Amino acid sequence: MSETAGGLSIRGLRVVFDGFVAVDGVDLDVAPGDLRFLIGPNGAGKTTLVDAVTGLVKATGSARFGGQELLGRDVHRIARLGVGRTFQTAALFEELTVLQNLDIAAGAGRSPWTMLRRRGAVPDDVAYALETIGLTERRDVLAGTLAHGQKQWLEIGMLLVQNARLLLLDEPVAGMSHEEREATGELLGKVAGERTVVVIEHDMDFLRRFAHTVTVLHAGRVLSEGTVAQVQSDPKVQEVYLGHAAGHDEPVAQGAET
Amino acid sequence: MNPLTNLSPRVRAWLGFGLGAVVLFAAAPALLTDFRLSLLAKYLCFAIVAVGIGLAWGRGGLLTLGQGVFFGLGGYAMAMHLKLADAGEGNMPDFMELYGQLDELPAWWAPFANPVFALAATVLLPMLVAFGLGSLVFRRRVRGAYFAILSQALAAAMVILLIGQQGTTGGTNGLTDIEGFFGYDLDDPVNQRMVYFIIAGVLLALLALTRQLMHSRYGELLVAVRDSEERVRFLGYNPANVKLVAYVVAAGMAGLAGALFVPAVGIISPALIGIVPSIEFVIGVAVGGRAALLGPVLGAVAVAWAKTALSERFPGTWTYLQGAMFVLVVAFLPGGLASLWGLLKRRREATPPAPEVGERVLVKEVAA
Ligand SMILES: Nc1ncnc2c1ncn2[C@@H]1O[C@H](COP(=O)(O)OP(=O)(O)O)[C@@H](O)[C@H]1O
Numbered sequence: 001m002s003e004t005a006g007g008l009s010i011r012g013l014r015v016v017f018d019g020f021v022a023v024d025g026v027d028l029d030v031a032p033g034d035l036r037f038l039i040g041p042n043g044a045g046k047t048t049l050v051d052a053v054t055g056l057v058k059a060t061g062s063a064r065f066g067g068q069e070l071l072g073r074d075v076h077r078i079a080r081l082g083v084g085r086t087f088q089t090a091a092l093f094e095e096l097t098v099l100q101n102l103d104i105a106a107g108a109g110r111s112p113w114t115m116l117r118r119r120g121a122v123p124d125d126v127a128y129a130l131e132t133i134g135l136t137e138r139r140d141v142l143a144g145t146l147a148h149g150q151k152q153w154l155e156i157g158m159l160l161v162q163n164a165r166l167l168l169l170d171e172p173v174a175g176m177s178h179e180e181r182e183a184t185g186e187l188l189g190k191v192a193g194e195r196t197v198v199v200i201e202h203d204m205d206f207l208r209r210f211a212h213t214v215t216v217l218h219a220g221r222v223l224s225e226g227t228v229a230q231v232q233s234d235p236k237v238q239e240v241y242l243g244h245a246a247g248h249d250e251p252v253a254q255g256a257e258t
Numbered sequence: 259m260n261p262l263t264n265l266s267p268r269v270r271a272w273l274g275f276g277l278g279a280v281v282l283f284a285a286a287p288a289l290l291t292d293f294r295l296s297l298l299a300k301y302l303c304f305a306i307v308a309v310g311i312g313l314a315w316g317r318g319g320l321l322t323l324g325q326g327v328f329f330g331l332g333g334y335a336m337a338m339h340l341k342l343a344d345a346g347e348g349n350m351p352d353f354m355e356l357y358g359q360l361d362e363l364p365a366w367w368a369p370f371a372n373p374v375f376a377l378a379a380t381v382l383l384p385m386l387v388a389f390g391l392g393s394l395v396f397r398r399r400v401r402g403a404y405f406a407i408l409s410q411a412l413a414a415a416m417v418i419l420l421i422g423q424q425g426t427t428g429g430t431n432g433l434t435d436i437e438g439f440f441g442y443d444l445d446d447p448v449n450q451r452m453v454y455f456i457i458a459g460v461l462l463a464l465l466a467l468t469r470q471l472m473h474s475r476y477g478e479l480l481v482a483v484r485d486s487e488e489r490v491r492f493l494g495y496n497p498a499n500v501k502l503v504a505y506v507v508a509a510g511m512a513g514l515a516g517a518l519f520v521p522a523v524g525i526i527s528p529a530l531i532g533i534v535p536s537i538e539f540v541i542g543v544a545v546g547g548r549a550a551l552l553g554p555v556l557g558a559v560a561v562a563w564a565k566t567a568l569s570e571r572f573p574g575t576w577t578y579l580q581g582a583m584f585v586l587v588v589a590f591l592p593g594g595l596a597s598l599w600g601l602l603k604r605r606r607e608a609t610p611p612a613p614e615v616g617e618r619v620l621v622k623e624v625a626a
Pocket residue numbers: 017020022040041042043044045046047048049258
């Protein structure tokens with residue numbers, strides 16, 4: 001039931017690169033409207049998991065969203081089923097303006113006739129997204145000239161107008177200032193609920209403030225899953241992150257950043 | 259401040275087209291001798307090819323190193339019709355009679371006797387071939403240098419095919435001695451002028467069409483595909499289709515250019531459509547500035563003019579000069595001559611204005 005309403009359901013997901021098993025039989029359920037954080041040490045397979053779900057790398061097993069099997073489809077077909085993602089390094093069209101970036105993101109369903117004409121007024125959904133991500137004033141500047149934080153927001157805005165119902169965000173707040181992180185966290189809080197959000201993140205403060213649920217990945221497997229408190233008190237998690245130093249609660253800080 | 263920069267882009271575009279029309283339709287015919295004007299007609303044919311390359315390469319990042327194929331398809335389609343018309347109904351073209359191997363017209367020549375079929379074929383045949391090739395290539399994600407090499411291979415294959423079929427294609431000589439153009443005698447300077455005017459008109463019309471395409475949502479998407487194909491895919495588009503449109507449009511333009519080249523110059527032959535001319539098309543575009551609308555046109559005309567002027571005076575050195583020019587532009591002025599204007603303006607105003615879509619150009623596919 002939850003699955004058809006826009007939940008993500010992964011079963012036995014496996015990704016192998018030339019004999020190296022990067023994702024090793026992951027089962028994962030994300031309920032509709034959840035704000036799930038996916039954490040784990042560097043190389044745990046987090047990015048690869050997102051790559052598999054979005055069709056970038058070949059995988060075996062199953063990944064269903066809204067009742068539809070995603071594995072085996074082309075990247076653009078998966079996107080059309082409502083799955084959107086961002087990348088560890090911002091991937092915008094730097095030579096196009098903020099407005100053009102959003103307009104392209106909103107347009108995969110447009111007719112050839114619409115495509116061959118100019119954009120008249122700013123489409124409503126694009127205007128709304130510009131407000132949401134706070135870039136209305138900057139809509140005519142080139143995306144390449146935006147500040148780091150703004151680029152990440154623009155990426156999230158693109159997912160909104162793309163009408164993604166599942167957002168997979170790969171380290172969206174890496175390199176952001178404290179204020180930018182707060183703003184991003186609040187934005188994600190707003191977005192979740194109507195949509196399902198999965199965030200890959202290392203920052204523990206950020207996670208505690210905004211995560212609804214957490215999954216810990218380690219060496220391609222799910223190590224632990226639950227609320228923030230449950231995961232933090234899980235001895236297995238403490239072992240992986242800290243080597244038994246229980247009680248310390250800055251687990252991921254060192255060596256985690258890519 | 260320059261008063262021109264205060265005008266809306268639309269008004270400036272109209273002014274630009276007006277100026278272009280005055281230069282092409284009034285100034286050039288008034289100032290140039292018949293001989294020079296017919297040379298200009300030839301250069302404008304290259305400029306039409308260049309407009310298409312500007313779209314496909316400048317905006318779409320497709321290094322189309324085989325446009326000679328499409329130019330040739332259009333040229334041969336037109337020349338076949340004109341040869342048949344010259345020969346008169348029921349007769350074979352002169353060269354077939356001369357070689358004397360054939361008793362009757364080959365079946366694949368016959369439809370070209372019909373002017374409507376032949377005219378449609380000059381544009382549709384290249385587009386069809388581009389569609390077929392593009393569908394195969396873009397879906398398999400052949401990119402960059404591989405795509406360029408494949409384009410070149412196609413040009414080479416077409417030349418070999420034409421030369422091998424001497425009896426029906428005229429072989430190395432090509433189709434020559436074309437005398438009439440839909441009932442008009444091409445030896446008459448008045449009719450040569452008419453051909454020039456047709457070519458100039460077609461060029462302006464295609465520039466308007468291309469400008470519309472570049473400013474449409476499709477044009478923005480094409481730049482997005484050029485700069486980050488993967489990202490476009492994750493937004494739910496199939497980039498193969500986006501590229502295919504630009505490639506097919508560019509092929510249609512090259513075909514039309516080839517068709518117009520035939521009455522302007524009176525010949526089409528393998529030497530005009532093979533690997534070397536295909537590369538020369540691209541050099542003109544690179545020199546002029548591939549991502550700007552007018553850059554390819556100016557570059558194509560300038561390079562073709564320089565070729566005529568310099569190879570008259572220093573025969574043998576042109577190839578090296580051309581190569582040197584290409585390398586210099588790629589290394590020091592990747593936006594081509596068209597970007598000089600922007601550079602100068604920026605230097606004067608000292609505040610960097612936001613460049614237009616695609617004005618800044620990446621060197622990477624060239625280098626790849
Ligand atoms: N394309 C690839 N080819 C080979 N190995 C890869 C590839 N992508 C990722 N890996 C390996 O898979 C493992 C998981 O990587 P990744 O998913 O990027 O980890 P994370 O995002 O959790 O830091 C790493 O050991 C990485 O080296």
